[in-house]
Amino acid sequence: MTLWLQLAGVFSMLSLLAVGGGSAVLPEMQSMLHHHFNFSATEFVHAYSVGQLAPGPNMLSVLIMGDMIDGLTGALIVALAFFIPSSILCLYAGRLWTRIGDTPWRHSLQQALEPISIGLMCSGVYTIAKESLVNWQSCAVALLVGLLLVKTKINPVILILGAGGIGLLGAYLA
């Protein structure tokens, strides 16, 4: 019971702090999962990464984290806690937005949030990269994938699966 409340508390707070989308809260999520649920940084990055193979919003990975902490109940609690609070807020903000109309402060807020969102997303990249780029092999794989993402239109899922294959191949060759 306390575990459920803790899960709900942590993820609803993350939901409301997710300024600029899900990857902005990755660093906070990692440290909270570590403090409250003894989640290792490696487990966190693995859960995040395999979640990228599914369609839909990339932050659905949080369900894997919930599942690892307390099975399907954990996943359900995390899903509700992570998606409902921000959605309620957005629903009412959307209705208010059109009523308030075009104020100069709204533009200011949008302009102010952009660099903060991107800064937080960079922190998200750092959190994931720090745990995943651990040797020259993983750096090489990341570089190759990044290059293919920029230069071609190959679906990222194929590249992620391919990178998993390279990891496996590397293990057999070593």
Add this chain to the structure above:
Amino acid sequence: MAAKNSATSPKISLHQIFWQFFVVGAISFGGGIVAYLKELLVTRYRWVDNDEFIVMLSISQTMPGLNSVNIAILMGDRLRGALGAWAAALGLLLPGAVIVLSIGLLYGLNREHPMANHVLGGVAAAAAALLATVTWNLGERTFKKRKSLALLVLTFVLMSIVKWPLYVVLAIALPLALYIYRPTQDHTPEQSS
């Protein structure tokens, strides 16, 4: 937003809303979900027009939460009120949720396997590259301007190097950014900086 414009578009049923968002939620492998939403619901079905979509996108980016889920909420609300909003969000999330849980199950079953760490190492490296590319593309404009770059770097440093909690980082960066981008007297805030 719910009441606005309800006369201009034909009544779209909750079932239709759920189903179309479900389709997007099921086919949008590899991210870029906002583009899928735009292509299907704006360009093809014309549920909302392009201007409305742009407003929805900017609300989604301003409010916390995932952009795609926020757009689903706003579009559902615009079409069928609060129930439409929840139908859209549920449809968008459901297929991915089921698939992600299956992947999680596979991961849970195999995580002790000696080869698992090698596969996951490759997968994680690729996921890092993907996130970095997405961030780079979204941030292109922000990186190029001095003021916004300074705010970006400040936010990053406070979060990742100083390692303050997110709410503290926001409590510092947001007022500062609002001050920098405050409305000017003569007209709306400058677009160039």
